[in-house]
Amino acid sequence: MASLDSLSAAQIAAGVAQGDFTATEVAQAALDAIDSREKDVQAFLQVSADLALEAAKRTDARRAAGEKLGPLAGVPVAFKDNMHLVGTRTTCASKMLANYDSVFTATCVQRLLDAGATPVGKTNMDEFAFGSTTESSAFHRTNNPWDTGRVPGGSSGGSAAAVAAGEATLALGSDTGGSIRQPASFCGVVGMKPTYGAVSRYGVVAFGSSLDQVGPFGRRVEDVALAMNALTAEGADPLDSTSQNCAVDFLEHLDDPVEGLTVGVVPQLMEAKGLSQEVRDALTAAVASLASQGARVVEVELPNIASAIAAYYVIAPCEAFSNLARFDGVRYGYQEPDCQTLAEQTSLSRAHGFGEEAKRRQMLGAYLLSSGVYEKYYYPAQQVRTLITQDYARAYQKCDVILLPSAPTTAWRFGDVSDPTQMYASDMFTISNNICGNGGISVPLGLATQSHMPVSAQLQGPAFSDRRLLRFARAIERGVDQGLGLGGGAPVAPDFAGRGGDL
């Protein structure tokens, strides 16, 4: 008897296609796993059992009719709750949208469904994706499957935790400043932020439009590559003006060796204040692992990266203020009852519909965009963005990818970090990549020596070189599988493995 815990997405799709098991059996197993594990992890805001079983039934019917099945046939997938899927609510983990029924389906969601995936539910997140721990969800917290007393990271914490706990084989998240890579690192799964424009943002509730990018979580690099294929195979989305065609077969060169390719390391980042010793040690081992596979290691400079956090916390709140202005309680969303005037209704709906961090970011953005302040912060921040982008371009003349931490520490305990501006600093390694739009991926290195929590390496690459990024990620994974570095791979978190999910 097989367990979903040990099957990759590719194996599930193959098993369904070959008739080893049906998509319905897979869906049922996934729902069983969710049933028995969810009370401890709380990764979901909504489990879409009906949609899952319907989709699985359709997949099985297609097979019975002799039709060719999609590459994700029967694979249980979870979606961050800022992605629309007709038949589900899309709440963004906010009271503002607590009752919002999706009126259309996001392109990224649709493409996974078109590939045959089974939608098991919508995952928890920081409210409107503002946060790094998923604690700002208006509904409940999500626990880290490796230690339920610790945060799963954020803002896509629910998606990362669902995959780490074996409740879904794949999940989608969105990454504005690290919101895929950081929770992937905290939860010990693979998480990829593709190049800006690679995946359509249509139907994903916007946070920072020039920074947001949708990407997949999986327990294996191959699964993430498979999801990337489904997300991009149809080319640019005509409904997203900023999406671009980058369709390549992400599986094609996945297992090619990295021998002769070059990994860049940024000494300044490896010595950064706040980077814990166990993360630094893990990174050193990862570099050694790549070197032992024949990759060349060089040092590169990113002189302006120290200002990335400042630039980000100018640009992101401004875009957030603008994007969230539409939530006025008129066309949808929380509406304050019994108001006598429109102004009263709008400002009370927004005051009571949004949580603290959502209000903070919007206030900051409204201030930074005001005349005079725009010239002092916003415009210069976009110029600094150019400098950071140029830094990366120069670095990539010397190397194929840059290896750096995904987060300065492993997952912390609930309550250990509460000050918002201190929290902002935890994005120090991921933010710069959103600033310049490049791709990045977080790959598990096993458990860290002190905290015994998952630790990851982050790989960053030039725009639209996401396939090469995956090839490097696979090399690290291979090294970890073979006991190089820390060893241990990326299994379902031990406390959750085996609880339901049997086929």
Place this chain on the structure above:
Amino acid sequence: MALSQDDVAQIADYARIALTPSELEQMTTYMNEAVDLLEPITHYDLDGVEPTFHPIGDLSNVMGEDVVDDSVRALPIDVALHNAGSTHDRYFRVPSILGDSEEDF
């Protein structure tokens, strides 16, 4: 120059976020801390540096065709109004825009 509570109250008024007095106080503290974090931006000499408003290389001139396509996105009336807090016939409804004030828009 630090933001005063009055400044923050004005921003809240503009952003249509009602704040209680204690929220206003906390928000003022937060805003000043957050703005301090942004200081590095003001230390650059950025003469002649082009801003990057769109991180997408040389993507430009993206346009769609002028063709009615009801099937792609159009919403039937019941779906369009479905999530609204208050409606009237086929309309979205809002309470009095001016209240008792005399000023016209």
Place this chain on the structure above:
Amino acid sequence: MKKLQEVLRDWEAVIGLEVHTELTTLDTKMFCNCRLSHDDPPNTNVCPVCLGMPGALPVPNRKAIQSIVMAGLATNCQIMKHSMFYRKHYFYPDMAKNFQTTQGPVAFCMHGHLDLSVEGEGAAERPEWESTAGDGTPVERAADGSYTVPIRILRIHMEEDAAKMVHSGGTEGRITGASESFIDYNRCGTPLIELVTEPDLRTPEEARLFMEDLQQTFRTLGISDCSLESGSMRCDGNISLRRRGETRLGTKAEMKNINSFKSLHDALEYEICRQAEVLEEGGIIYQETRHWEPSHHRTVVMRVKETEDDYRLFPDPDLAPFDLTDDFINEARARIPELPHAKRDRYVRDFGLKPADARQLAGDPATAALFESAVALVKPGEKDAAKVQATVANVMVNLLPGHEGVSAEQVFSLARLLATDAITFAQAREVLEAVDGTDDDPERVVDERGMRQVSDTSALAPIVEEVLARCQDQVNQYHDGNKKVVGYLVGQCMKASKGKGNPKLFNQMLREALEA
């Protein structure tokens, strides 16, 4: 209040216009594929994009961009290859996202101008000695007072229209006193171009003419129906006064609710006179928005602007920037038909039309097309060809307005009947009524109704004789020097001939007989 002429002696009126035009001839909205139609039931043509639903993203309408480039080229603007869309924020539910997608400092079209030909009575509004245009060039007057003045256009930018609000519980659907309002997003997201002039206009007539020229130009381009009545073309006027000789601009007031050319003229005239009165009494002008009330013939305050609005403009990250190619611009250029100005000049040159008539015919594309088809039916060698051509214009200008269903053939036929004195002008009107909306040939109608005028002097002579014999009193008056009395006698002849005699011929024959 003083009269306009009097005020403009001491004061210079400085007027700028902001003109919003919906691109009504497109099929879809600016950033989505919803149908463009304001007549459908409320909230029929809506989608996640134009309802500002979370997660929706805009895609610019290529044809709208092409249209604004055409508008820019037609108004002598520089086409800015590099530009971006910006977001302009204000919380008001007619804009579904609480921001309007519009353009920033660089618009698609910048720094154009229209040359305004001001003729007739309207030309007298501008004092004789006010001889400089807004751009500093001299304004020369023709002997009849007419003049041509360049009006600079600052920019034309692309944006989206807002939803329609219906106010309930107040008086006459006004927002004041309304207890609730309803929103219909059918119009939300309609492609809108905003043209802003430099403050180069000096008289209400110039402003009116500018709008008329603009309407004619945009209609000819085929980018909008430009209806002031239905609001597909909307105009706000900014106006300030300064003492003659002063160079500093005074405080301006903004005029809204102008939905006809007459309103534009009258509102500006009123406002100039009002401001002059305030200033002459030592008062001050507030920067405010004023509402034109045509029924009371006055402007009233809508909103006082205490501080400049801060719209938090920034480049829209959801929309890629534009780097218009030469190909794109040339394609737009190739779609521009002959423009009203050029057409007007050609009509004057080729058909000898009066400038005012040429202006009327050239202004509306359908009228111009009908005119040209009718004129084309005149065979060059034909007897009285020039006269028939001129009569075609005469029919088009003086008879046709109000008759929608008349073909070029019918206009031509009618003109030939008139030019050959087969019917009178009054009869032509009757024939036109008869053929409007039918395929009937006016020639046949004239024959059927026995309208054809008798132009045979031998047939008319007995009637002239009879009338002269009968109207001895009038004959005596004529000989006493009252030559006008011929008119009465012509009338008597017409009556006697049952309307069929040629009045010109009667006139001629009567005079000959009386002078003999």
